[in-house]
Amino acid sequence: MVNHLRLVWNRVFKYSSSEAVSVSKFWSDDGTGGDCYWLLDAMSLLAGVRSDSTSNWVGERKIRIFSNCLFVFGISMLALEVLSDMYDRWDDNSVKVMALLKLTSICLACLKTAAIVLLRKPIETLRTFILSERVNSSDHIFDELERSNVNQTGRTMMRAMLGLIVVEMILLSIPNQTMDNVFRMAPLLLRMGEPSARVLHALFMCSLPLFLLPRLFSNIAYIGILILGMRMRLKMLTHRYHEMLRIPDSDVDYYLEIVNKKLRKTLCQHMEFMRQFSVLTHLVRTTFMITHYYSIFSIGAIIFMWQNMGFNGFSTVFLLTFVSLLLEYYVWCYLVDSFKKWYANSIGVAIYEMCVHMPHSHDHHSRYIQLRTSLIIIWINNSNGYSVNCFGLLKPSILAFVDLVNITYSMLMFLINMG
Numbered sequence: 001m002v003n004h005l006r007l008v009w010n011r012v013f014k015y016s017s018s019e020a021v022s023v024s025k026f027w028s029d030d031g032t033g034g035d036c037y038w039l040l041d042a043m044s045l046l047a048g049v050r051s052d053s054t055s056n057w058v059g060e061r062k063i064r065i066f067s068n069c070l071f072v073f074g075i076s077m078l079a080l081e082v083l084s085d086m087y088d089r090w091d092d093n094s095v096k097v098m099a100l101l102k103l104t105s106i107c108l109a110c111l112k113t114a115a116i117v118l119l120r121k122p123i124e125t126l127r128t129f130i131l132s133e134r135v136n137s138s139d140h141i142f143d144e145l146e147r148s149n150v151n152q153t154g155r156t157m158m159r160a161m162l163g164l165i166v167v168e169m170i171l172l173s174i175p176n177q178t179m180d181n182v183f184r185m186a187p188l189l190l191r192m193g194e195p196s197a198r199v200l201h202a203l204f205m206c207s208l209p210l211f212l213l214p215r216l217f218s219n220i221a222y223i224g225i226l227i228l229g230m231r232m233r234l235k236m237l238t239h240r241y242h243e244m245l246r247i248p249d250s251d252v253d254y255y256l257e258i259v260n261k262k263l264r265k266t267l268c269q270h271m272e273f274m275r276q277f278s279v280l281t282h283l284v285r286t287t288f289m290i291t292h293y294y295s296i297f298s299i300g301a302i303i304f305m306w307q308n309m310g311f312n313g314f315s316t317v318f319l320l321t322f323v324s325l326l327l328e329y330y331v332w333c334y335l336v337d338s339f340k341k342w343y344a345n346s347i348g349v350a351i352y353e354m355c356v357h358m359p360h361s362h363d364h365h366s367r368y369i370q371l372r373t374s375l376i377i378i379w380i381n382n383s384n385g386y387s388v389n390c391f392g393l394l395k396p397s398i399l400a401f402v403d404l405v406n407i408t409y410s411m412l413m414f415l416i417n418m419g
Helices: 002-014 018-025 036-046 060-088 093-118 120-131 140-172 177-182 194-246 252-307 313-357 362-383 398-418
Strands: none
Touching: 036 060, 036 140, 036 194, 060 093, 060 194, 093 120, 093 194, 093 252, 093 398, 120 194, 120 252, 140 194, 140 313, 177 313, 194 252, 194 313, 252 313, 252 362, 252 398, 313 362, 313 398
16 A cells, blocks of 8 residues: 555656655655655654754754744643643543643653753764664675665654654544543633634644654654664674684684684674663663653553543544554563564574584694683673663563553553542
């Protein structure tokens, strides 16, 4: 379906002006949109965050100012709605839950945007490292394939996020009674006159995903693509270790010399990777904590609100939000867990096989012992070097995701009993 839409898009702009043709290139894989980092910069710009890459874009400043002004307008409207609900219908438990969702969503959007701004320097450092060749597999074809896979995965993730924003904007532009009840027009707006108030409220509802979701998604988009890039570099390191298993061992002297030479180069790259991985660890543990504590409350609350709405366009927005939040948490856990579960263990297997099959000769016993000791030290450090600890409170892993599901179910049951 995506390919069909892309063909329609290209046909529409094929014989248009040069400006229109340049716009179509943003959608195609061969154009600017074919780079996941360009899509990432576009998402951050929608979130009102300036980066080094977007600083020279045409209209960058106008887009950023418009995004921030739209966000201020949106949170002002949400704040007015919460205040009016507190005065008029605070006895309803569902109103209280929705008010908390509105306030926590605003706080989360601000925190995630602030985290991207404050962590801008380490993010740029990691991005530069991933795009450089400081760590490679020495196999150009293998490296190009891995880069292509990461870029494809990153593009799919970014396009899904941008697509979700568009879908929710369309759904929220369709008025219905449930939406009017949840996002009730604040009485203070009616003092401006009913026509003006309705226009402002309609503008607020249509723009809600545009000013809120990019700020919520930019965090996982940034860190997620950086994790994908670091996994790519670790996979290249893994390929280097496995390539050493193919060195012929018929000549002991030749074998020890070649393995020592390759191991020194690989170890230099491995140490560089571990220095950058410590930067990634700092980014993950800082930002994952924000997502974790928000998800504990919000996922259960969204399900609670959704089950009382019935099936309509507005309830579909809640369902999509629930799926995206749950998927975001799972992606965090899955990506971080995969470092040790797959690639680090694969390096350990390669080192183990090298130690087992390493040829031995009395004439080269000291070199044999030295190489074997070096491999064992690398093995030990590698097996303990990929854990991410969020300030001693939790570790992102599949088990953490299972715990979140259990906590979410408990939160949902609590809200149902309270209701």
